[in-house]
Amino acid sequence: MASSVTPTPLLKDELDIVIPTIRNLDFLEMWRPFFQPYHLIIVQDGDPSKVIKVPEGFDYELYNRNDINKILGPKSSCISFKDSACRCFGYMVSKKKYIFTIDDDCFVAKDPSGNDINALEQHIKNLLSPSTPFFFNTLYDPYREGADFVRGYPFSLCEGVPTAVSHGLWLNIPDYDAPTQLVKPRERNTRFVDAVLTIPKGTLFPMCGMNLAFDRELIGPAMYFGLMGDGQPIGRYDDMWAGWCMKVICDHLGLGVKTGLPYIWHSKASNPFVNLKKEYKGIYWQEELIPFFQGATLPKECTTAQSCYKELSKQVKAKLGKVDDYFNKLADAMLTWIEAWDELNPSTQLPDGK
Numbered sequence: 085m086a087s088s089v090t091p092t093p094l095l096k097d098e099l100d101i102v103i104p105t106i107r108n109l110d111f112l113e114m115w116r117p118f119f120q121p122y123h124l125i126i127v128q129d130g131d132p133s134k135v136i137k138v139p140e141g142f143d144y145e146l147y148n149r150n151d152i153n154k155i156l157g158p159k160s161s162c163i164s165f166k167d168s169a170c171r172c173f174g175y176m177v178s179k180k181k182y183i184f185t186i187d188d189d190c191f192v193a194k195d196p197s198g199n200d201i202n203a204l205e206q207h208i209k210n211l212l213s214p215s216t217p218f219f220f221n222t223l224y225d226p227y228r229e230g231a232d233f234v235r236g237y238p239f240s241l242c243e244g245v246p247t248a249v250s251h252g253l254w255l256n257i258p259d260y261d262a263p264t265q266l267v268k269p270r271e272r273n274t275r276f277v278d279a280v281l282t283i284p285k286g287t288l289f290p291m292c293g294m295n296l297a298f299d300r301e302l303i304g305p306a307m308y309f310g311l312m313g314d315g316q317p318i319g320r321y322d323d324m325w326a327g328w329c330m331k332v333i334c335d336h337l338g339l340g341v342k343t344g345l346p347y348i349w350h351s352k353a354s355n356p357f358v359n360l361k362k363e364y365k366g367i368y369w370q371e372e373l374i375p376f377f378q379g380a381t382l383p384k385e386c387t388t389a390q391s392c393y394k395e396l397s398k399q400v401k402a403k404l405g406k407v408d409d410y411f412n413k414l415a416d417a418m419l420t421w422i423e424a425w426d427e428l429n430p431s432t433q434l435p436d437g438k
């Protein structure tokens with residue numbers, strides 16, 4: 085007889101969903117079948133006196149700017165205001181092993197067969213299966229049903245490494261920078277590519293924060309989204325900065341980063357002129373930032389995300405401080421972030437604070 089017991093959703097009590105928002109969260113209605121069993125951490129940006137409406141039936145905690153200031157005190161200076169970068173506060177206060185973060189203008193996409201895509205389920209599959217950063221498998225994810233390692237793949241590498249990050253993609257509005265948005269205002273991503281790839285060791289990538297999951301215990305301390313938004317010279321480089329720091333640290337620690345499935349449906353194109361103002365310094369700074377991250381090496385004594393991140397902060401100050409004083413402030417904020425992280429997560433600290 086078929087069992088009438090509904091299966092417990094995967095990682096139900098080990099994963100938090102983090103949502104940065106400035107608006108009511110009606111978008112959750114479409115995600116209800118997939119998200120309702122999970123705990124939400126809502127990071128309310130902007131005016132803390134505004135009331136954010138959350139649909140009935142969701143288990144959540146909500147933090148506004150007053151809460152962040154109260155919890156972190158002076159250390160709240162490292163959490164951005166009036167920028168989606170504020171989402172990283174949710175990573176810090178979570179007590180779970182896994183995080184999935186999604187923007188409130190991202191909806192359930194359909195696969196080519198017309199089925200709703202459970203993005204959370206796919207991220208969990210990505211995180212729970214190994215990555216292959218040391219040798220590229222040409223048939224994509226070898227651990228996926230119906231695939232495997234191809235001929236010539238060294239057996240010594242078939243075990244793979246733990247996956248730290250799962251980077252999902254977007255149908256409809258692609259995550260383009262402002263110049264590209266201006267040149268191609270009507271371009272929509274209609275291409276569903278049925279693949280999950282490990283990003284090879286030594287290769288950086290532009291990490292987008294709108295459909296992203298990660299192992300908080302492996303790499304959480306490196307997922308700081310930087311100083312963006314109000315009072316800062318740059319915006320919309322929050323996830324990029326985090327992605328570059330994270331990838332250097334994952335490569336050093338032998339952890340994997342995947343990109344590809346799942347897709348979400350990104351519904352709202354943000355204003356390209358506003359975005360250009362936020363991005364423009366980043367567009368030329370990144371020509372110096374990328375070589376810095378490509379050349380960054382971490383000492384073997386750095387064996388935890390915290391110690392790697394503190395070392396990276398020193399190198400940011402030493403090598404990027406001359407690009408712009410902003411990077412001196414960012415390097416300091418990186419240390420404040422780690423101090424705040426360790427304060428809120430004492431159990432993750434090694435005895436010597438390494």
Ligand SMILES: O=c1ccn([C@@H]2O[C@H](COP(=O)(O)OP(=O)(O)O[C@H]3O[C@@H](CO)[C@H](O)[C@H]3O)[C@@H](O)[C@H]2O)c(=O)[nH]1
Nearest residue numbers: 104105106129166167168187188189293294320323354
């Ligand atoms: O000041 C703000 C503005 C927005 N938010 C919340 O952040 C996400 C993303 O906002 P939005 O969808 O309007 O912006 P996009 O340009 O599409 O976002 C992309 O830019 C990236 C860089 O920040 C971001 O990760 C991408 O998704 C929504 O949930 C807003 O409610 C905010 O908190 N504060």
Ligand SMILES: [Mn+2]
Nearest residue numbers: 187189352354
């Ligand atoms: Mn958006």
